[in-house]
Amino acid sequence: MRQKVKTRLLLLMLSLLSGLALERARSQAIDIGLEVDYAFGERLIFHGQIPDTLPLLQPIIFFEVETELQTRSTEAKVSDFGKLTAEYDLGAQPIRAFSQVDYWVEAILADGQSYTSPRGTFFYTDNRYEWQERQADHFRVYWYSGDTVFAQNLLDVANEGLHNAEELLQGELTDGVDIYAYATAQEMRTALQSRGQNWVGAHTDPDLGVMFLSLPSGPEQRLDMERQIPHELTHILLYQELGSGYDNLPVWLNEGLASVAELYPNPDYLILLGKARQNDAFLPIESLCQGFPRDASGAYLAYAEATSFTRFLLQRFGSNSMQQLISNYAQGMDCQRGIQATYGESLSRLDRQWRRDAFGENMLSSALDNLMPWLILMLAVLLIPLLLIFSTRSRKPSSQTNG
Ligand SMILES: [Zn+2]
Structure with missing residues (x-):
């Protein structure tokens, strides 16, 4: 009997519980x-x-x-x-x-x-615009200003740029990339909100596989494409290869590689480097490990130097060593150690060699160049009294003879 009550109670509890669960x-x-x-x-x-x-x-x-x-x-x-x-x-x-x-x-x-x-x-998505879409191979391009020929140009340049970037990094793009083409830099920057400086022309979120371009219509549009797309694609490719190691790349190397991959190199960089050489205003490469200056002129010079220095490393030591350098950094070596372990030389020494090779810069002669106006002034200051003394002395005997 007691057993029966127990069973009933158990059944009641079970049904209550299952009722609650239901x-x-x-x-x-x-x-x-x-x-x-x-x-x-x-x-x-x-x-x-x-x-x-x-x-x-x-x-x-x-x-x-x-x-x-x-x-x-x-x-x-x-x-x-x-x-x-x-x-x-x-x-x-x-x-x-x-x-x-x-x-x-x-x-x-x-x-x-x-x-x-x-x-x-x-x-x-940036729903301020009516995006049109076109797709081929790895790429999906989105645009709101321009015709389908413009969109096809984007796809063509993306494929050409990919070839360049893959050759440079000896890697292969595995994931798809979305390319958003804004009609003005201003419109693109508002999409980035607080994340981009006010001089930025293109941007990538490599972890999303998304790039933002600013391509105003006009004669420069194709050249802008040829600069921006391969550049941003290189960042994405590096991210796909390195994963979280991507964040350990020194900024000069990440930006240097991306700029070397550009199909149409930025002609302003040569002018900037020439000026920096004239004014002895080079930023030490060491100062470009963690970040670039935030002001436009400092940043442009940093890009120009990073590009030239990376190209120098590639030409001098080859692309296998470059792969080693990238992998050393991705594994966590710091800016100096990565260079030392790869090339057996210090960063500052290679920085000096690069300037000498790229600009025929000899430290002594560049120091002399800078000192030259002061040397002339010093000589003048020293020479004038000497000349005066000399001229008074040479006048005295003549006055004697005359007198
Ligand atoms: Zn970049």
């Missing part, structure tokens, strides 16, 4: 139709409709942005009619353009249990 599963399965709209660079707006049967307390929207480690969140409000809304300020906390975002809502149910909605996903 109720919970049902509430979890209820989709509140959470959706998101956004004004690019301004705000995200989440909205959903909560059924009368499912009162939700303290709802919070969570969202995960592609490649970010932190989960973001924002509190949501529920109106009397069950409308759930939440806003997130993108001006204060921007999301990288063209990232994928996963989102969901969590809340407390009336019975104290927790509720998690199904996940939704959206692609945070």
Whole structure:
């Protein structure tokens, strides 16, 4: 008899528990139709409709942005009619353009249990423009200004640039690349929000496989393409090869390689280097390991030097040594050690050799060049009294003879 009661109690408990579990599963399965709209660079707006049967307390929207480690969140409000809304300020906390975002809502149910909605996903594209799309091989190009010939040019230059970059790095592009062509540098920079300096003409997020170009129409457009695309592609290729080791590359090497891969080398770099030589204004390569100057003129000189120095290393030691250098850095060696371990010489010594080879710069002669105006002045200062003495002396005997 007691055994029977026990069994009944057990059955009752089981049915209660399974009832609760069922109720919970049902509430979890209820989709509140959470959706998101956004004004690019301004705000995200989440909205959903909560059924009368499912009162939700303290709802919070969570969202995960592609490649970010932190989960973001924002509190949501529920109106009397069950409308759930939440806003997130993108001006204060921007999301990288063209990232994928996963989102969901969590809340407390009336019975104290927790509720998690199904996940939704959206692609945070720059929706200020009507993008057209064209695709070939590894590349998808997006543009909003220009015709299909322009888009085909982008694809052609991308393929040509890829050939250059793959040869330079002895690697192969494995993942696809999305290329967004903005019509002006200003429009591109607003897409980057706080991430780019105000002189930047192109940008890459290598971990997203996305590049941003600025290609105003005009006679320079094709040349701009031939510079920007292979350059940004090299960054992406390096990232694909090195993964997290990419961040260990010294900036001069990362930018140097990208610039060497350009199909149309920047003619301004030679002029900048010539001027730096004249004014003895070279930035030591060592100072370009962690970053480049933030001002435009300092940054351009840094790019020019990085390009020339990288080319010097390639020409002097060959591309196998360059692969070794890249791999040494990717494995965590610091800026000086990587060079020393690869070439058996210090960075500052190679810096001097590069200047001598590239510009025929001899430290003594360049020092003399700079000192020359002062030497002339010094000579003048010393010579004038000497000449005066000499002239008075030579006049005296003549006066004697005359007198
Ligand atoms: Zn670059």
